[in-house]
Amino acid sequence: MKELLVATKNEGKIGEFRDMFSKYNISVKSLLDLDESIDIEETGTTFEENAVIKAQTMMEQLNIPVVADDSGLEVDALNGAPGVYSARYAGIEKDDNENLQKLLNNLEGIPESQRDARFVCAVAVARPGAATIVKRGTCEGSIANEPQGSHGFGYDPVFIPKGASRTMAEHTSDEKNKISHRHHAIKQIEEWLKTQA
């Protein structure tokens, strides 16, 4: 089994990459295994730019292929916010609960028909001596009136995938990994993943 570095410190993402890469016979190492003090500044204005920054920074340091994920939630009624600022919506300290409370407050009084949103994930693969790959996956849905469920992470308790009657946090990890933005992004780097196993 081949090991790949995913340049993230988010434990929720790490678990999902582990589950989704296992079918390619790839095991996942993260920045938490490497050096928790590594802090890569996300200075881009798009998910793609930030994913590339994270993957290339670590590829240049280690001279190995590196995968990175930049993701977030776009809410139509908020003109696409929190978008690339999803992790720091309620402030610099990353706090999933504060972020989703701020989101619910900002949507107060907005009816169900106007609560459309999508999860977006850009996955980048930076490779020594080869061009960087970056692909986007999305998951359409809407924002619930209150948090429900305990699976997943981040905004999962307030995100209802299109066609579902439960929040993403009420889906098992296997269910989420079949429909998520991250699943759709990873699917697009499948050919490269198959060359890595």
Ligand SMILES: O=P(O)(O)OP(=O)(O)OP(=O)(O)OC[C@H]1O[C@@H](n2cnc3c(O)ncnc32)[C@H](O)[C@@H]1O
């Ligand atoms: O940068 P790394 O270290 O990968 O970890 P991070 O948590 O800072 O990740 P991002 O910069 O990509 O910010 C993404 C935020 O968007 C939210 N998010 C992304 N994917 C999600 C998912 O599958 N379910 C729920 N929320 C998600 C979540 O709040 C994340 O903190």
Ligand SMILES: [Mg+2]
């Ligand atoms: Mg981040």
